Structure formats: C-alpha cells, structure tokens
Amino acid sequence: MKALLIMAHGSPRPEANDDIRRIADVLRARGTHAVVTIGYLDCNDPDIAAAVDECVAAGATEIAAVPYFLHSGKHMLRDLPEILEAAAVRHPGVKIAMGDYIGQEPQIAALLLDRVQAAMGRASSE
Template structure:
C-alpha cells in the first residue's frame, strides 16, 4: 500500500503566500520518505484538492491522508471538504481517503505557537 499525505490550505492570489506550506511539505517529506507528500488549495492556487487526490492515485497511492492546514475548523473544512472527498471516493473506490483533524487545533501546534509568541514578545518584535 502506497501512502500519500496532502497538506490542504485555503490559497491566496499572491503566489508567495504558499511559501510556508511548501516548506512544511518539504519538512514532512524529509521525515516520511516512504510517503508521497503534496500540497493542495481550496481556491486561487493549484493544484486543487481534487487534482491533488487524482495525482496521488495516478502515482500509485492507495491510502491518502488529507491534512487541513488551517488554524481552526471552519465552514470550508466542515462543508466543502467532505463533498470533495465523497466525489474523490466515487472516482477512486480503490483508495482509502481520510481527513485528518485541522492542524491548528492540535495541542502540540498550539503549544509551539504560544512559544513563538512569547519568545518574539520577549525580544520586542
């Protein structure tokens, strides 16, 4: 079974907005060399989530984990993503496509963000 991880974010009109997500992708890929690691966007940027899922399946992935790189679960994750994943499951019945919890709600992420906030504040930035 081949696994793919897709880091899914909102997207923006400014191409430089994707920089942090691409750096996260590179770090995850370095730590998970047996997995395909890619990015996908809800709007304004490519690839879209359906395109990224299709590409992962075309590359041999049979298990695909979608990681919403959002600070909190909002309407897009609650309403839009499940519809996209249902359609992907119909297109690719051989693939196990799963939605992970929103990254920004993970306790470890919140702790890391608090550390950065406090460190930056202490340095007067």
C-alpha cells in the first residue's frame, strides 16, 4: 500500500501550515495514495519520523516522501535524508523513497506565472 508523506519545514506560527494542510486534502481527494500525511522538520507535530511511523501503522509498504521546500540546502541534502534513512532502519520491510524538493518541479514556474497574471490584471484595472 502506497503512502505519500509531505515533509514541511514547520513554523512557530501554526497558521503558516494552513495551506499545506489544504494541499494534503486536495491530494487525498485525488486518491493516488491510500495515505497522505504531513511530517514537520521543526516546530510542529507530527515530526517526520512520527509521520513515517503513522504511515507504516496504517499499512503502508511504500512511502514516497516529498520535501515541501523551495530551495536546496542542508535540510534538503542532509537532514531529511538522515531522518528517512533512520526510519528505513526502523521499518526494514517498507520501501522509503525521497523526491526532489518542489521548487525543482516545473509546476512552480506555472504557478508563479498565474500569480503574476492575477497581479497584472489587478494593476490594470486600478
């Protein structure tokens, strides 16, 4: 059974996570993965390790972990892989894989252009 784990940075302002929770709801509705969950690197619960454990407890045999990050850096290249590798040791029968950070996905440029076009429309109508 496939699980999708969104790895977010976390924030001392809990409302900063509202958007990511809405996106998780959209992904649940799409039904591509039996489990869709969010794990936070810092500040918020569950942390990523606990989120992996939740996926496994729900019956996941494959977990795709996606960094909800716009930039590469020490979190992306060191902290997240270490957390996932430690989780793989705890759950030897589960395949845990990690995707690129979302800033590398082509949809982000399209999204930004959508935001720009909305701003241009607002500016022109003023």
